[in-house]
Amino acid sequence: MTATPPRETATPVAPATQMWPLYAAGFTTAFGAHGIAANLGGHSDDAVTSLLVLGGLLALYDGAEVLLKPVFGTLADRVGARPVLLGGLVAFALASAAYVVADSPGWLWAARLGQGAAASAFSPSASALVARLNPAAKHGRAFGSYGFYKSIGYTLGPLLGGVLVWAGGLRLLFVVLAVLGVAVALWAAVAVPHVPPLPKQRQTVLDLARRLADPAFLRPTAALAAATAALSVGVGFLPVSGAAAGLGTVATGAAASVLAACAAVVQPKAGRALDDGRLSTRTGLTAGLLTTAAGLACAMLPGLAGILLAAALIGVGTGLITPLGFAALAASTPAERLGQTMGSAELGRELGDAGGPLLVAAVATTATLTYGYAALALVIAAGPLLALAALAAGKSDDV
DSSP states (O other): OOOOOOHHHHSOOOOHHHHHHHHHHHHHHHHHHHHHHHHHHHHOTTTOOSHHHHHHHHHHHHHHHHHHHHHHHHHHHHHOHHHHHHHHHHHHHHHHHHHHHHOSHHHHHHHHHHHHHHHHHHHHHHHHHHHHTSOGGGHHHHHHHHHHHHHHHHHHHHHHHHHHHHHHHHHHHHHHHHHHHHHHHHHHHHHSOOOOOOOOOOOOHHHHHHHHHSHHHHHHHHHHHHHHHHHHHHHHHHHHHHHHTTOOHHHHHHHHHHHHHHHHHHHHHHHHHHHTTSSOHHHHHHHHHHHHHHHHHHTTSOHHHHHHHHHHHHHHHHHHHHHHHHHHHHHHSOGGGHHHHHHHHHHHHHHHHHHHHHHHHHHHHHSOHHHHHHHHHHHHHHHHHHHHHHHHHHHHHHO
């Protein structure tokens, strides 16, 4: 039986022209999610009539992703990631255009649901193509760059989205998203090569369950979920702490910008360090989780210094975790199952995105927001601290 050659020798490094559309797809999903979410409450009084309605509109996008990302990831493995990427981008543009044409509260709900479903298709497909188009030895750089541009989307979404809504209302923001979806789809159709699906053995539900329960999948996915939970809490709750401390909107907005900027800067550096052998996945994920937990602990400190320090540390921690987590998933997954793995990992991230704020809010409701930060910090730090303790105990037994 002939052994399959490792991916790093069989796959050349993809030229930048093939990667840029994938980075643009990552930017699109991040910009679309945060650009609209940050501006729904204050600029759509006809559609958002209560906090309950606002919560429902915000949950539609993430709810569609939770349900559909594993489905579209599996489809990408079956028919190829490129068609699913292109179809998702076109569907994103059509969903955005639907609200532009109709401009009614009911169509806003439909548009957000459609955008979430479309992002569920092109987001894991883009991640799978990042892995398929590059050798394993370059996955750190590739996912670091992909995460960088996604972080830029998260950063610019609320800012640029607010400017667009101020200039032309919510419809103008949806116009820009529709144009962006079409432009990235055309760019990808021209620049991203066809990557045929690989032959694979039949997989039963039990086989899938075993693979998803493997520590090689669970550890990086749990780290990615923790990073997303902390990121969501930082963006959502640090401004609340700032307002409670008497800080103005400029100062609290700066905190969110510091968080996103640190995450964006660190991701490519972490990816290069992994590829160059200067950083291992285990060490990087452990350091990232502990740094993120330390950032949440700093959020317990009063005043601007505590908020900015928290934002910086959360940004650095999540910037370490994200490219290393995805590179670890790609390294441990058969190439023919990359779409399914990336879709399932994205599901874990979405659960962290929802679970982190819910945990902090639940604790803050019964105690204070300070205790909410502490609770999430303990949850995130527990895993790496236990692992370090076990490692130390094992070394002491060997002496």
